[in-house]
Amino acid sequence: RVAMLLSGDVDWIDNVTASEAKVVSQMPSFEVNTGPTTHMMFVGMNALDGGPFADKRVRQAMNYAVDWDTIIETVLDGYGFRTAATAGAMLVGHDPTLEPYPYDPDKARELLDEAGYSDGFETMFDGPSGRYVKDREIAEAVAGYLNEVGVTVKMNLNEWGTFWARFLGPQTGTEEIPGLYFVGCGGSADFDLCNRLHFHSQVRGIYYNSPESDEMLDDITSTMDHDERMVKIAEYLRYIQDEAPWIFAYDAPVILANRVGLNQEVRPDMTARFNTFSWAEGG
Secondary structure (H helix, E strand, O other), X not given: OHHHHHHOOOOEEOOOOHHHHHHHOOOOOEEEEEEEEEEEEEEEEOOOOOOHHHOHHHHHHHHHHOOHHHHHHHXXXXXXXXXXXXXXXXXXXXXXXXXXXXXXXXXXXXXXXXXXXXXXXXXXXEEEOOOOOOHHHHHHHHHHHHHHOOEEEEEEEEOHHHHHHHHOHHHHOOOOOOOEEEEEEOOOOOHHHHHHHHHOOOOOOXXXXXXXXXXXXXXXXXXXXXXXXXXXXXHHHHHHHHHOOEEEEEEEEEEEEEEOOEEOOOOOOOOOHHHHOEEOOOO
């Protein structure tokens, strides 16, 4: 597809990889357009098995321990958008005033010490290999940062089907993920899709849930007034950021490339872009 664009056979391509985008963006007759999608990437933690991640201080420490800005810049060539909680920029209820956890390994060590893990601990890190852009490299980068604050990570990366069956273990009665896991959620701009799905005890809250979370999510779902619902979502996002059931990571990007002069709308759902094209005068 890149070859067809550069040769003039086509004027626009989608699903461009970060490495391809880097090449195309350096050519004067072509441009790359990108933006966040509705697909959030995150590292989840098993907070329900009585292990280290049952302690909120440990979960918060994991967020302080990982330098996502550097991972996005180096592993993803800059194509990724930081998330502060569980509603990225394209989701209903997104709060732009909510700041992500800063990279602060000293704070991470302090919290681990308070939680009784001054010598660190060992944990498993599950994830897919080949499902998401640079998923293996991202998981390994996260493991490296965690190792720096004393958390020794054993990697268990598999093809998607094997990983997903393991992820659903608590629902299917098989082995569950005991520690960390890298995965994404999205495809819809609806707040409920990822939040109710992952954090409600009666849905798929299989690695984190709480009575407070259930109550807040039920209240949000039953609120019909838009403005009131947005206020309640904002309250929930602050609650869930503090609870830190995920290492909040980034919104996956949509990356498009085209010949200069072709105008287009970058859509976060990555569909139906064909009806938003227009040529600039003289294009």
